[in-house]
Amino acid sequence: MPATKTRQALKVWGSWKGELPLQNLYTAGIAGNEFFRVLKERGELLGAFCQQCEYGYVPARSFCERCFADLSGTFKTVSSEGVLLAWTQCHRDRTGKTLKKPVWLGAVRLQGSSSALIHILKVPPQELHAGRFVRAIFKPAAQRVGSILDLSHFE
Amino acid sequence: MARRVAVIGAGMTRFVRRAKETSRELAFGASRMALDSCGLSLNDIDCVVHGTAPDAFDGFHMKGEYLSDGSGAFRKPYLRCYVGGGTGVFAPIQGWMHVASGLFDTCLVVCEEKMSSCQPHPQGAFNSIFDHTTERPLGPNLLWIFALEMNRYMNAYGISQRDIAGVSVKNKKNALDHPAAQVAKETTVEEVLASEVLAWPVHRLMVSPVSDGAAAVILAGEEKARRLTDRPVWIQGVGWDLDTSYWTNRDLAYPQYVENAARRAYRMAGVREPRKEIHLAEPYDPFAYKELHHLEGLLLSEKGKAPEDLARGRFDREKGELPTCPSGGLMGVGNPIAAAGLMKICELFWQLRGEAGKRQVPGKPERGLAQAWGDLMQVGTVVVMGIK
Numbered sequence: 001m002p003a004t005k006t007r008q009a010l011k012v013w014g015s016w017k018g019e020l021p022l023q024n025l026y027t028a029g030i031a032g033n034e035f036f037r038v039l040k041e042r043g044e045l046l047g048a049f050c051q052q053c054e055y056g057y058v059p060a061r062s063f064c065e066r067c068f069a070d071l072s073g074t075f076k077t078v079s080s081e082g083v084l085l086a087w088t089q090c091h092r093d094r095t096g097k098t099l100k101k102p103v104w105l106g107a108v109r110l111q112g113s114s115s116a117l118i119h120i121l122k123v124p125p126q127e128l129h130a131g132r133f134v135r136a137i138f139k140p141a142a143q144r145v146g147s148i149l150d151l152s153h154f155e
Numbered sequence: 156m157a158r159r160v161a162v163i164g165a166g167m168t169r170f171v172r173r174a175k176e177t178s179r180e181l182a183f184g185a186s187r188m189a190l191d192s193c194g195l196s197l198n199d200i201d202c203v204v205h206g207t208a209p210d211a212f213d214g215f216h217m218k219g220e221y222l223s224d225g226s227g228a229f230r231k232p233y234l235r236c237y238v239g240g241g242t243g244v245f246a247p248i249q250g251w252m253h254v255a256s257g258l259f260d261t262c263l264v265v266c267e268e269k270m271s272s273c274q275p276h277p278q279g280a281f282n283s284i285f286d287h288t289t290e291r292p293l294g295p296n297l298l299w300i301f302a303l304e305m306n307r308y309m310n311a312y313g314i315s316q317r318d319i320a321g322v323s324v325k326n327k328k329n330a331l332d333h334p335a336a337q338v339a340k341e342t343t344v345e346e347v348l349a350s351e352v353l354a355w356p357v358h359r360l361m362v363s364p365v366s367d368g369a370a371a372v373i374l375a376g377e378e379k380a381r382r383l384t385d386r387p388v389w390i391q392g393v394g395w396d397l398d399t400s401y402w403t404n405r406d407l408a409y410p411q412y413v414e415n416a417a418r419r420a421y422r423m424a425g426v427r428e429p430r431k432e433i434h435l436a437e438p439y440d441p442f443a444y445k446e447l448h449h450l451e452g453l454l455l456s457e458k459g460k461a462p463e464d465l466a467r468g469r470f471d472r473e474k475g476e477l478p479t480c481p482s483g484g485l486m487g488v489g490n491p492i493a494a495a496g497l498m499k500i501c502e503l504f505w506q507l508r509g510e511a512g513k514r515q516v517p518g519k520p521e522r523g524l525a526q527a528w529g530d531l532m533q534v535g536t537v538v539v540m541g542i543k
Binding site: 025065 | 174175176177178179180183186187190196197198211213214224225227229269271272273274275279280282283287288291
C-alpha cells in the first residue's frame, strides 16, 4: 500500500487497513478447456470415464484420481437429466447480508455420471425432495461464453 | 534407530512460463512419471507428501487439499508441508520421516507450483510477508531484499557483480541439456551485466523466472527398495534450521541457518569432510549470488571464497572438482518454487544412478547434496543422498 494511502488509513490510532492486492488468471486445464468448449458451443455437459474404476466424472477430468489412469481419451457428453441428491435454500450472501430472495442450490447426479454437480435449482419448493428428477437448462447459444454459468440452472 | 530410506523413482514436468495444464494436472503429470519410472502403480503407494508454496500463487486457499487428487492422495494418509522456497527439499525430508519411522513402506512426494495464475505478478503474493506496520508501507518486493542481501555479501568480502554473474552463465549453459528447462541459454558475463538492473546490484539475468511446473519422487524403506530396484539412491542425511524471522536481524553476508542444517545432514550421513565427500551439489539458486552464498553456508567453499572457486572452474559440470547445479538449477531450468527444490532431488537421483544423459557428471559420483532456502528467507533445508 502506498505511504499516502497508509496515512489516510490511520484513522483509528493503533490500527490501519491493509489488503492483499492480488488477482488471479485461472487455468481451465486440459480437461476443463474441452468441458467449457462443449458447454459453450453445444450446450452440453462433458464427462470423463474411468473403465477400471467404473467411475464417471462430470465435469470431465484428464485423469482418474482413484487409479491414475489417463482419461483424456474418454471424454463424452452426458445426459442433461439427473437425480437431485441434496438441496438447500440459502438466505444469506457471502458477506452475511440477507438475500432479497432466497437462492436454491442442488447437488445433482447426472445420468451417466458418478459424481454430483452443484448448481442453482429452480424447482417449486413444494416439489423439492431427494430423488426428484431434474433437467439442466442452458442459456441460449448467443449468451454462452464458456463459463459454468452457461448452465443456467436445474429445474 | 531410523530405517534406511531410498529414492527409487523420479519424474517432472517441463518448467514453463504459463502451463495450459491446471495445478492438479501438473501434479498428476509429475506423479505419474515418477510412478512409471519405477514400475509402480498408485496402489503400491502407502502415503503421500505434498509440497507447495503460498496458496496465493494458485489463487485458492487449502491448496494442498485442492491438489490432493493430482498428487495421488485419494484415500491415503496425506500431508502438505510448506516452508516457503525451502519446501522442495523439505517435502522429501517429510517423506523420509514417514518411511524412516516405520509407519509406511512407500511414499510419493510431489511438489507443484503454478505461479502464472498470480496477477499482476507473483511478487504481489510476497508483499504480505513483510511487516504490515514497519515495512509494507514502503512497498517492498522480494527483489529489494535480495538486492540488499547481495550487496551485503559483496561488501563483506569485496566481491563484484562480475564475480557473481558467472553463476548465471554456468547454470543457464548446464540447462541447455535439460529437457524440462525454461530459460536455458548460452550467455556471457558481459551479457548478464548488460541486462536490465531490477534492483541494483541485481540484473535481470541474475534472477530465476516465474514458472509453472511439478516434480515428484518415490521413497521406499530399505527392504522394499531392494526388492523394487537394484539401484536405490539412499537418503543418507537430512537437516533443516530456521533463523530469526526478522530479516533485519540476520547476518546477511553468511547464512548460518544453512550451515546448521548442513551440519545436521552431514552428521547423519557420516560426512566429516564435505569438500572431499560431496561429489556434486545442487545448492538453491533463485538468484545468482545465492548459489555462492549457499555453497559457503554448506561448508563447500570458504566464507567469501565461492566466487574464486567459481572463477577457477571448481563448480563446472564437466571438469570441476565439485560440479554445482549440473541440472541448470533455478537459473536455467526454472523456478516453480516448491517443484524447483524437488527438481534438485530428482537431479541427484538421476546423476547418482548415472542416468543424467548429457548432463551426467563424470567420475561416477557416489554422493550428492541438495539444498533449498525459504520461509521468510531464513530456513535452510538440506538432503544428502548417495549410492551406498
